[in-house]
Amino acid sequence: MSILSVQQVSKIYQSGSRKLTVLDNVNFSIEAGQTAAIVGPSGSGKTTLLGLCAGLDYATSGSVVLNGHALENLSEDQRAEIRNQHVGFIFQNFQLLPTLTALENVMVPLELKKRKDAKKKALELLEKVGLADRATHYPTQLSGGEQQRVSIARAFANEPKILFADEPTGNLDTETGDMIENLIFDLNKQLGTTLILVTHDPELAKKTNRIIRIKGGKIQEEQYV
């Protein structure tokens, strides 16, 4: 059963009288539980595609169906609710809320779902990523690797059906990057989440079931690993 279906999606930016086509008639779908990597050179449209798949932006044309919801028919707030219920995110630059502690950052998606056990569950997740002892630390008091581990804990907190990761190891050294990759894939396996990641790193891409190669806004090649 497909959890994400992208049909004839285009994204065009208008700058004055100039039109810039970033994505041009893109089609693919992802089955539940699958892992996929979107790869391609800089400016090829990877991040734009990820944003459209996750419902962070509207496509100029075409349809994105996420877990049965056609995103183009939903308002921004309705899509926010879908993200809270079904989607997790991991970002290249971690994107932790600087004014919240590590624990509070992980609790946010759970609290939004009005989970009574938000704190307990967030602590468990921090434990899983090895940061239970740093729960009360603020992001500025954590290293880059630690911040990304908190971000992973937060991404899995609402038990998402699908996880989007944008260059999750892009800002980390090799050793820490490897550790983060393992953590993502381990948790993904444990929780049976669908994973879609954008990366430049061919080694990371190879760890997924499927590689979607994109160039000039079009899918050039799909490769099943």
Added chain:
Amino acid sequence: MYNFKWTLLMAYRDFRQNKSKLALFISSIVIGIAALVGISTFGDNLSKDIDGQAKELLGADAVLSTNQPLGDQPLDTIATQKSTEINFASMVIFPETGESRLTQIRALDGQYPYYGKFETTPIEADSVFRSGGREALVEKILLAQFNAEVGDSIQVGEVTFRIAGELEGVPGQTGITATVAPAVYIPMGFAEETGLIQVGSRLNYVNYYQLEAENLDEVLKPYEEEWEIDNVRLETVESRKASTGRAFANLSSFLSLVAFIALLLGSVGVASAVNVFVKEKLASVAVLRCLGVSSRQAFVIYLTQIMLMGLVGSILGAVLGSFLQIALPNVFSDFLPVEVSTDVSWKAVGFGLGTGLLIALLFALLPLLKIRKVSPMMTLRPDDGESNKFSADPFRWLVMFGIVLFIFSFSFYLLSGWKEALGFTGFVLFAFAALWGVGTGIMWLIRRFLPLSLSYPIRQSLANLYRPNNQTISLIATVGLGTAMISTLFFVQNQLLEEAKFADKEDQPNMLMFDIQTQQLEAVSQKVTDKGYPIMQQVPIVTMRLSEINGKTKKDNENLVEDDRLSRSLYNREFRVTYRDTLIDSERLVEGKLRTYNSPQDSIFVSFDAGYAGRTGINLGDEIVFNVQGRPIKTYVGSFRNVKFNQVSTNFLVLFPENVLDNAPKFHVIITKTGSDRESANLQAEVVRAFPNISVINLGTITETLENILGKISFVIQFMALFSIATGFLVLISSLILSKYQRMKESVLLRTIGASSKTVGKINTMEYFFLGTLASLSGILLSFLATWLLSRFVFELPFRGAYEEAVLVYIGITLLTIVLGWLNGRKINNQPPMVILREG
């Protein structure tokens, strides 16, 4: 899925880390609220005290006054007590030194005041004064001016009195009244003996009554019409209370408006600081949106924090204002007719809190609305801003409309007139727009024409003025407006004094003698010419009243509907009129022509001051009957003149032709020019000694009195302007602190790539120098414009730029900005780059 409790929790979590920054935003409104609460509390207490001390304001239950002897009055038999007074302007001489001055003589008989008392030093002076001897009570300011003491002598007309005491307070009188016309009380029994009560003297007769009546209005009503006809003015406790209350309600509203300006300046600080705050928060908002937070929730998280700090700021302001008002009765002491209490006014506190919250909300909303439009896509592309969406946001326009509406409503509440409120709102918008325009224009010029040949520190510091997140415009608006207020005050004050001194040039007269009886005229002229001084003008003056205009008497005029009615003052005024067939230097004919009167068959054409005619509704050709001390004279309005009233010269609202008033009772004025102040003083002493009824004013006295009054007024205005200046600097300090991190990073980067501390320090100093320069120059420019407008349209004087004062204001404001900048930047220069990099 709206979860209000969670939203508040998130607001709290975010607030923990932001409270010091938010405190800075809110500090901008603390002073404004404090000023507002302080002034409102003072106003409330003043109004309460005017009510409570109403009887002491008048000192009696009813007062009748007119310029004719009052004769027997119906109240004489009803009253439990009656006192009589004759007051008039006259010279007094201090025989010990021979010095003299024009004062207000009050010859009193009876036990007035019945409520309140004369405050004297020594305390028993009042009873000594009433003991029947030649004893006088003399205003404190007069004694101080002439170094006289209790026990010395004072000569009024031909009688010399012993100064029984120094007069410190009279019921209902303010310090300003004492400055303009210091009073000397003498016993009524010696009034005739002074020789000053003569036909032609300008005397005012007053009866003070104490009445034991339950309903005073009912007692007085039957006589009011008769008094009206006889030009007798009636004042009661109620009417005095109403007029005093009205005057002080106006003062309180005016001061509240000044406080409101300080608050608006603070609001600009709030808006600009919240703008920086919101920009810092956009990334976090995008993350929250990714995690599933709705735009409304995200908006409320930050709005809650702003409102919380708005409340804290307002409470702090209200507390500060409640303390501040304790000082206000001293600040305004010269203007107050009653003792003002210093109780906390909960109404004023509530008003301050409400205003503070509303203003924080309105001005924070403008930048805060951006949060609603943040796209979650910003998490992936930080520059994926929503600026286009924001400028099209209809709520933004709604908030702007709300701000203008708020300013209008607030001023309407204080001024109680939509025209005035519209005028004030227009002024505020114009002032901000003008400062914004000047600031933006100068920044554009710098950006456009910044020469590459300038040294690097100067170029960098100038470029810093338009860096992203700069506070340049808001600083120019706040510090600039504060500067504009205070320099306008300086400039106008300077202009008025200069104008007075300017009058003392070669060909201008500097001494004016009046109340000269016809029989004294020759002797006085002789005295002046014997000393070698010229008689520059010798003018006869006839007093008269207006009894009919186009056949309508005062009573007819009263019965007309408001739109058709002429100004009441026309009928109530005593006109002092002269006659001649030519114009003098200070007059210019603007309409009609001067016509002579040669035979009894001719009509009499008079000339009116154009401004006065315009204000009162007199038209060319109107038929006017004057009552010249009992004799009616029918005249026609033949011309209008523009009269310049700011010269030492005799100027008249109404000018008669020659040959009409030759035989009317009159007095004369002589105008002359002496060589120096010393010569003026000598001539004045000699004339007054020989002719005690003659009053003399010399330019030195006018300048001195003007300086005295302006000094008192300017102290109050400076006090009020201080709030705006202080708010401006608070905004400056908070924006410096807010941009500290950005500055640190830049400075560290510069130092890392090899710039010396000296270079970095130079860049920062130059930036503050330019910022201070821009703010103060914008303010000074605005104040020049305001001074020019005031000179041109209010004082009708030629504009004289106060350039020296402008340079002083410029140096002061710029230096202060540099010093504050240095204090803020100390850490940047004193720390090694690594420490700051780690902190980042």
